[in-house]
Amino acid sequence: MTGPRASGADWWRQAVVYQVYPRSFADANGDGLGDLAGITRRIPHLVDLGVDAVWLSPFYPSALADGGYDVDDHRDVDPKIGTLAEFDAMVEALHAAGLKLVVDIVPNHSSDRHPWFRAALAAGPGSPERERYVFRHSADGPPTDWTASFGGPTWEPVGDGWWYLHMFAPEQPDWNWDHPDVREDHERTLRFWADRGVDGFRIDVAHYLTKDLTGPLPTQAEIEAGTVPEGTHPFNDRDDVHEVYRSWRKVFDQYDPPRMAVAEAVVPTHRRPRYASAEGLGQAFNFDLLEADFDPGQFRAVVEQNLDLARSAGSTSTWVLSNHDQVRHTSRYALPTGTSLTAWLLSDGTEPRADEACGLRRARAATAFLLALPGSAYLYQGEELGLPEVADLPGVVLQDPTWIRSLGTTKGRDGCRVPLPWSASGPSFGFGPEDGRPAHLPQPPWFARYAVEAEEADAGSTLAFYRAALARRRELLGGEDLEFLDSPEGVVVFERPGGWVCATNFTTSAVPLPSGEVVLSSSGDPSGVGLTELPGESTVWVQRAG
Structure with missing residues (x-):
């Protein structure tokens, strides 16, 4: 296809x-x-x-x-x-x-398992191998007090007062880009x-x-x-x-x-x-x-x-x-x-x-x-x-280094990395074969209603909306210009080449539709058939005549 x-x-x-x-x-x-x-x-x-x-x-x-x-x-x-x-x-x-x-x-x-980094550790201070990474000597603790992106210091000790730089986890030593x-x-x-x-x-x-x-x-x-x-x-x-x-x-x-x-x-x-x-x-x-x-x-x-x-x-x-x-x-x-997303995740949503x-x-x-x-x-x-x-993953299954490096004060990114549901049943919702192992991050039971299989059977599903939007986008796509149009308060309307108009209602109350033929709706039927007004918190695409 x-x-x-x-x-x-x-x-x-x-x-x-x-x-x-x-x-x-x-x-x-x-x-x-x-x-x-x-x-x-x-x-x-x-x-x-x-x-x-x-x-x-x-x-x-x-x-x-x-x-x-x-x-x-x-x-x-x-x-x-x-x-x-x-x-x-x-x-x-x-x-x-x-x-x-x-x-x-x-x-x-690289990782700390990269052959060049292993060679750098084995070769010792002053060696050509170490020049490929960022090593510094400091007898009184880390060379700087910088904090790594995942928490903790950016410097990892390797003995004899030597440290290497890692802007992320200690397992990720930074390259020396001057080399x-x-x-x-x-x-x-x-x-x-x-x-x-x-x-x-x-x-x-x-x-x-x-x-x-x-x-x-x-x-x-x-x-x-x-x-x-x-x-x-x-x-x-x-x-x-x-x-x-x-x-x-x-x-x-x-x-x-x-x-x-x-x-x-x-x-x-x-x-x-x-x-x-x-x-x-x-x-x-x-x-x-x-x-x-x-x-x-x-x-x-x-x-x-x-x-x-x-x-x-x-x-x-x-x-x-x-x-x-x-x-x-x-x-x-x-x-x-x-809302603090960090606090929300720690509360399991x-x-x-x-x-x-x-x-x-x-x-x-x-x-x-x-x-x-x-x-x-x-x-x-x-x-x-x-x-x-998936906000309620227990700490014991979390894989993100942020969880460990922050000492459990930041849950991290695993909740958006849970394996996809393809079918509405089975041990991993079709992510793997029926006789396979469980997914590497646990999928919640409610994933069943979001499975590809379930949404393909629903003409009003989010999957149906995405498919309709991408198909219509390809038909309408022209130049790279955009013009914002006058619109009611709380509504943003712009026009693309060829008379393609997008109107988004950020309020909770319905407003009049722009003139023209509705060709996509984010609410209800994606085709927009029968739509007489622009519902609250929704977007329509309209094709103007001519």
Whole structure:
């Protein structure tokens, strides 16, 4: 089953990209862990959904100290997930179905099991092997008081007063990007996957890589106060990181069509365009909608600012509501504005109680809003089912290093990584075979009603809505322009080329519909048949005559 998909060198500019977290997508061999063969078997689901590309989160050999982002070998497949031959078969099957493939590249760090890091530890201080990582001597404790992203210090002792830097978990030592071996090896990695047919790369924590620890170094308090001048931070969003990406762009442009790349760059918005420039990675993630409340003023401001930023870079924006690092947006929208998600997860989702109907209504409205915007849309596996966060996972099953490093004060990201339900029954709801092991994270009983099998039988399901929205989007998609139109208070209306109008009602009361033919509704029947007004907390697409 194939259909017209985005093609040509600019296929990514307005593509819909579906993120697969491979260990939780589909388990073909029954060991409780998702695998490449499982992904290949489920390609028909992606085709029926109507996406243009798949973004594959890390599938490399890993001890899973950080969900696969602790990489032992950047040019191989974790044997628990598959083989290079199975990877090649997956690429061939995706391309045969008209789908592109984007893979995660993790360039800030390796795992502590990487051969180069093991060699660095074995070789000792002052050795060439240690120069590939960031080692410092300090007899009086850690070289700085910096806090790692997962909690605890950023420095790990190795004896004799020596420490290595890790911006994340201790199992993730940071590379020394001043070393030519590191730069050459990563370019070899990019070519390795591009030569196997990969169409693009998602660059993990693209803002870290280069570092300058010559001192004097700021304290953690100074970093948190934001007193470090932009571009000269010792490890974050340094100006010289773009030298790396200019070099990478030369690699990408050696292919026909050129390989695309998108930066995960968590930086001030005005510094994002440098990552998205044509001389650099080409595109950068915009998480502003993900962080916004369900509010008309915030949504419009986010769109206006990010379209301006994308134009300044010569790129297109990206739009995201959920991913593998965030509480699913169906649950976020179900909670009162201002709710601490950390505290909510620690309460197992009981304080406050989520209004699931409200959350799903808003999630579908926000999705229809997002899919109507110019630029590329990134969807996270399971959002097409309306899956809420699994907030009540017990501590004993949690795998996220945040849980351990924070001493149980931050639950982490496992609740959005629970394996998908494909069928309404069975020991793992079709994630694995009937006689397979339980899924690696426990699935709650209520997953049954969100299973693909159950939603395919319901014309009003969230899956039916996503399929209808993506099919209609492909029919309507034209240029990259957008014009906001006058609208009632609490409603945001904009028009795309060809008379395609999107109207989102952020209030709880119905308002009049824009003039024209309703071609998509986020509430009720996705076709919008019989709709006479725009319900509260919903979105419609309208096609104007002529």
